[in-house]
Amino acid sequence: MKKDYFQHKAENYEQDKNRVNTVGNIAKAVLKVLKLDKTMQIMDFGSGTGLLLEKIAPFVDRITAIDISSSMNKMLDDKRDNLGCELEILEIDLAKARLDQKFDGIISSMTMHHIEDIQKMFNNFHTMLNDNGVIAIADLDIEDGSFHTEDTGIFHFGFDREMFLDTAKKAGFKNLNISSACTAVRADAEYQIFILTGNK
Numbered sequence: 001m002k003k004d005y006f007q008h009k010a011e012n013y014e015q016d017k018n019r020v021n022t023v024g025n026i027a028k029a030v031l032k033v034l035k036l037d038k039t040m041q042i043m044d045f046g047s048g049t050g051l052l053l054e055k056i057a058p059f060v061d062r063i064t065a066i067d068i069s070s071s072m073n074k075m076l077d078d079k080r081d082n083l084g085c086e087l088e089i090l091e092i093d094l095a096k097a098r099l100d101q102k103f104d105g106i107i108s109s110m111t112m113h114h115i116e117d118i119q120k121m122f123n124n125f126h127t128m129l130n131d132n133g134v135i136a137i138a139d140l141d142i143e144d145g146s147f148h149t150e151d152t153g154i155f156h157f158g159f160d161r162e163m164f165l166d167t168a169k170k171a172g173f174k175n176l177n178i179s180s181a182c183t184a185v186r187a188d189a190e191y192q193i194f195i196l197t198g199n200k
């Protein structure tokens, strides 16, 4: 069984006001770039405690939350009754598991840097989307490694935007665009976050 890197973080995850604020701003960026409607089935990859998906839920029909961490999934499950859409939580490692479901959109916040082979993950995303399905993937620009103060299973200290976009292109995504989403502000540093959008 894979280690739950977030076991000791989950309960206090939303006590960090800077984090809540950052993911709130990512959600605003997602809502700005995606045309959502109440018929749509969305997947949130690396959903955590649901900070992103709770802002998206009122605008879609159903969200499938995918996260490997049972402690993070438990925090999300506690929010279920107050979300604005149907919620399915799948506790799987999407870097390994195969999922035969198809979605109209895939969103993700701050999870791709936990994935070793991002080409394989973009290929998976492409397979899991219906025709014209959309992606909105937010993550860190290249940083110096100081963003994470403890080991939560990090494979990338952020991404070069051109490389990230090119990886999505190689997976078959079209109409790709990458732009600044927001800044993660800490007491002693700031980190830039981008959002990549495109469609199948």
Ligand SMILES: C[S@@+](CC[C@H](N)C(=O)[O-])C[C@H]1O[C@@H](n2cnc3c(N)ncnc32)[C@H](O)[C@@H]1O
Pocket: 006, 023, 045, 046, 047, 048, 049, 050, 051, 052, 066, 067, 068, 069, 072, 092, 093, 094, 095, 096, 108, 109, 110, 111, 114, 115
């Ligand atoms: C930094 S947290 C982000 C959570 C949430 N999206 C947010 O922005 O607050 C990354 C999440 O991705 C999950 N995760 C990392 N690798 C994963 C994998 N291979 N499959 C599924 N979930 C994964 C972690 O368990 C964690 O909950």
